Each structure stands twice: as structure tokens, then as C-alpha cells.
Amino acid sequence: MLFRSAAFGSGIAIAIDAMTFFVAGLLVFSFRSVSKPHDSGESIAGDLAHGWRVFISFRWVVVIVAAFSVIVMVERGAIEVMGPVLAREEYGGAAGWAVALAGMSVGLLVGGVIATRVRVGRPMLTAMLAMLALPVLLLTLAFTLNLAVVTAAAFVLGIAFELMGVLWFTALQSHVPRESLSRVSAYDAMGSLMFGPIGLALAGPLIGVVGLQTGFLVAAAVITVALLATLLSASVRNVRSAPVSA
Numbered sequence: 001m002l003f004r005s006a007a008f009g010s011g012i013a014i015a016i017d018a019m020t021f022f023v024a025g026l027l028v029f030s031f032r033s034v035s036k037p038h039d040s041g042e043s044i045a046g047d048l049a050h051g052w053r054v055f056i057s058f059r060w061v062v063v064i065v066a067a068f069s070v071i072v073m074v075e076r077g078a079i080e081v082m083g084p085v086l087a088r089e090e091y092g093g094a095a096g097w098a099v100a101l102a103g104m105s106v107g108l109l110v111g112g113v114i115a116t117r118v119r120v121g122r123p124m125l126t127a128m129l130a131m132l133a134l135p136v137l138l139l140t141l142a143f144t145l146n147l148a149v150v151t152a153a154a155f156v157l158g159i160a161f162e163l164m165g166v167l168w169f170t171a172l173q174s175h176v177p178r179e180s181l182s183r184v185s186a187y188d189a190m191g192s193l194m195f196g197p198i199g200l201a202l203a204g205p206l207i208g209v210v211g212l213q214t215g216f217l218v219a220a221a222v223i224t225v226a227l228l229a230t231l232l233s234a235s236v237r238n239v240r241s242a243p244v245s246a
Contacts, residue, residue, distance in 0.1 A: 051183025058176065059235040060124060061184065064168070065191040067226045071134070073195035074226075077203030078138055078219040086212050090144050103151035107158020114159060115166035123167040124239040128230050133160040135220035135227075142216035174242035 056062055087097035120126045137153040176184050206215045230236045 047183060051180060051187060054176065054180040055184045055187040058184075060233065060239050061172070061176075061188065063230050063233045063236055064124065064128075065188050067230045068192040069195050070226045071131075071223050072192055073199035074219045074222050075134060075199070076196045077199035077206070078141075078216060081200060081203035082207060082212060082215055082219070083141060085207060086141055086144070086216075089212075091147050091150070096147055099147060100151045100154045104154040104158040104161075107155040107160075108162045109158075110155075111159035111162025112166070115163050119241060120167070121241055122237065122239060123171050123241055124236045125231065127164040127167040128227050128236065130160040130163050131227055132224065133157040135224045138216045138220035138223070142213050142220065144213075170241075171239055175239070 083100075084094070084097055087093060087100075091097060091100070133153070133156045137150070137157045140150045140153045172185065172188070173181060203215070206218070210218070
């Protein structure tokens with residue numbers, strides 16, 4: 001979005017973004033015949049309660065979701081608020097920040113290709129280690145390294161984001177009962193994303209108190225601790241890939 005805004009102007013960028021959502025909506029609508037609605041026979045409250053019981057029964061899911069509630073909060077503040085402020089001061093404004101984010105976007109595409117071709121025995125261990133690319137990017141911003149270095153770090157982070165996403169959703173689908181998957185996924189989304197707005201709200205005051213460099217260093221440290229803390233749980237380290245069907 002930022003790249004399009006810098007290249008074509010805000011109005012055209014928003015129009016292009018709207019068109020992509022429209023196309024995505026058509027694609028989702030085309031899936032309507034893939035599966036049929038399922039009536040569990042429970043009330044909404046009953047469905048929520050059942051989903052919660054299944055959710056907390058998988059310790060590795062709870063640990064990772066709890067960690068990402070912190071990681072997403074910090075990442076949103078750092079990337080979506082502090083990053084643009086730094087770009088305005090050091091990297092030529094929106095155009096420079098757009099280059100870095102474009103590098104991340106390319107990384108996401110490459111990560112998707114890699115994820116289809118690699119198979120790991122311990123997916124969650126691999127995913128958490130891959131996500132250490134996030135604090136690395138924040139460190140390049142903390143020390144205002146050359147834009148090319150920042151873009152390269154963003155590219156690697158894009159690969160890590162996509163690899164983590166594929167490994168995570170594959171693990172959920174492999175280990176969570178199919179009839180409970182949507183409910184567990186709902187708690188996953190809520191838990192992982194619910195503190196994101198707090199990160200956006202706190203980033204500005206944090207910059208005012210400690211400055212950009214210290215802000216990025218604090219963000220990198222918090223995310224590193226949260227990622228490594230997940231690996232203290234054997235339930236995370238020992239999640240195994242499902243066997244390949246013959």
C-alpha cells in the first residue's frame with residue numbers, strides 16, 4: 001500500500017487496494033460449494049465453550065498464541081509507527097520506507113515458494129527460530145543502517161513470516177480435530193491480534209520518552225525474549241509434522 005501511494009498517489013493507491021479486496025472477495029465467494037454449513041446442535045455460547053476447551057487442551061497452541069499477543073503488539077508499533085517516523089528522518093520519507101516494505105513483500109512470495117518445497121520434522125521449533133528475523137530487522141532500524149541493508153533484512157523477514165504462517169496453519173490442521181478447527185483458529189486470531197492496537201497507541205509516547213533508537217532496541221529485546229520463551233516449552237519444541245500420506 002505504501003509503495004503504491006509513493007509511486008502513484010494516495011487516491012490511486014486506495015483504489016488499487018479496493019480492487020484487490022474485490023477480487024479476493026470473488027475468489028472466496030467461489031469456494032461456497034466446497035463445503036456445506038455444519039450445524040453443531042450447540043448454541044453460540046456452547047460452541048465458544050467447546051472451542052475454548054479444545055484450544056487450551058493444546059499447550060503448544062496456547063504458548064505460541066500468548067507469545068504472539070506480545071509480539072504482534074510490539075511489531076505493529078515498531079513497523080507501522082516507528083518505522084515510518086524513522087524513514088521520514090533518515091530514508092527519504094514514504095518512498096524509502098516503501099522500498100523496505102517492497103523487499104518484505106518479495107520475501108513473502110519467496111517464502112511461499114520455499115514453504116511448498118521444504119519439510120521439517122519440528123515445525124514450531126523451526127517457525128520460532130525463523131521469526132528471529134523480526135528483531136534482526138528492528139536492530140537494523142535501531143542503528144539506522146543503509147537502506148539496502150534494511151531492505152535485505154525486510155526481505156528475509158518476509159520469508160520468515162510466510163514460512164511461519166504455513167508451518168503454523170499446517171500444524172493446526174494436522175493436530176486439531178477438524179470439527180474444532182474453526183473455533184480454535186478463532187481463539188488463535190483473537191489472542192494473537194487483540195493487543196495490536198495497544199502497540200499502535202503506545203509507540204508514539206514511547207518515541208517521545210526514550211527516542212527512536214532505544215524504542216527499536218526495546219522492541220527487538222521484547223520480541224526476542226517472547227520468541228525464545230516459547231522454546232522453553234517442550235510442547236512447542238516437540239510438535240511433529242504429520243506423516244505424508246502414501
